[in-house]
């Protein structure tokens with residue numbers, strides 16, 4: 001018999017917290033209750049630690065190739081090992097179109113072949129739209145939905161991927177017809193281009209000028225416009241990595257109008273500010289959108305607390321530091337940082353311990369909401385009978401210091417190096433299998449599964 005009982009936990013869901021035991025069999029949760037009978041079963045006594053549903057990081061980039069052939073630091077193997085170490089049992093990565101107009105299905109299949117043999121935890125993919133929307137690509141969206149990935153990512157900025165408003169509208173219209181999600185990278189590409197050129201011409205090239213190329217309104221106006229499109233089309237819209245207080249205000253003010261519109265932010269926008277661009281290694285903090293101000297952070301935390309922002313994901317996309325160091329100007333620095341294995345500890349320590357959000361809200365934004373929004377609930381995102389046995393055993397009192405050297409990610413830079421945190425992942429269970437325990441990754445590459453999502 002392959003039953004296992006997790007004993008003496010404080011079980012946390014999106015709604016409540018209660019003492020109890022959890023019995024697991026064949027990858028699923030089969031019993032939850034006080035004092036379960038432990039005869040003939042393997043027992044793990046967690047001695048009062050928290051048991052949370054497995055964390056879902058709905059925004060990661062592993063093993064992606066960028067312009068000039070540059071690769072990011074983590075592949076699907078190191079990335080999902082890092083995820084396991086951080087209590088993340090499901091990640092949603094993206095397809096990675098390699099050419100304008102590239103077939104969505106082809107790009108999707110290529111990404112599955114890359115990921116399947118390497119993943120340590122479960123995963124899914126958002127389907128990225130390449131630049132240049134054609135009727136062929138639009139007609140492929142139904143096929144992508146049918147193979148279990150009902151979410152499409154579009155960009156409103158960027159040379160290769162940026163869509164104009166007509167193309168954005170076309171994708172949103174087709175998505176609304178199919179009942180699938182459109183994920184939006186919301187930045188005004190044309191205005192960024194203009195501001196970048198002007199800054200470079202004035203010899204304002206250092207990282208400290210980077211935020212001036214992308215002021216807050218660059219994000220806010222796209223959020224505003226697309227919420228209007230969506231009100232007309234009655235679709236589903238999800239804004240990734242929101243950074244600006246103004247964007248939160250737009251989401252809040254249009255709540256009655258927008259139906260199914262969701263917002264995501266990331267730990268970096270909650271915990272770091274653009275003062276990092278003044279550091280000697282400021283280029284290591286180059287991400288898009290850029291880091292903002294203390295007032296934006298405050299507004300974002302408030303938005304999480306009030307449910308205006310529903311998800312916190314990482315946008316994990318670190319590069320080895322050598323590729324960011326010493327570039328001639330801020331436009332040349334690869335943009336991205338990583339935090340997949342710190343997502344839960346950071347949000348617990350800075351959110352729950354500092355009383356900005358409750359532990360139930362933590363579970364909502366890191367697990368339950370992404371599972372619901374992206375079509376994995378109740379298989380993922382909760383602790384309930386018949387749900388996958390994806391669990392994190394978390395010691396809420398343990399104090400520790402982040403050290404980049406000790407992180408599982410291959411990245412040699414972490415913006416959270418030397419952060420003092422309260423609360424640590426002790427164990428991660430993915431579909432009933434212990435994949436991380438006391439600092440060690442267990443399980444093997446390829447054990448993770450592609451999760452078929454339905455909306």
Ligand SMILES: [Zn+2]
Nearest residue numbers: 059061315317
């Ligand atoms: Zn991203």
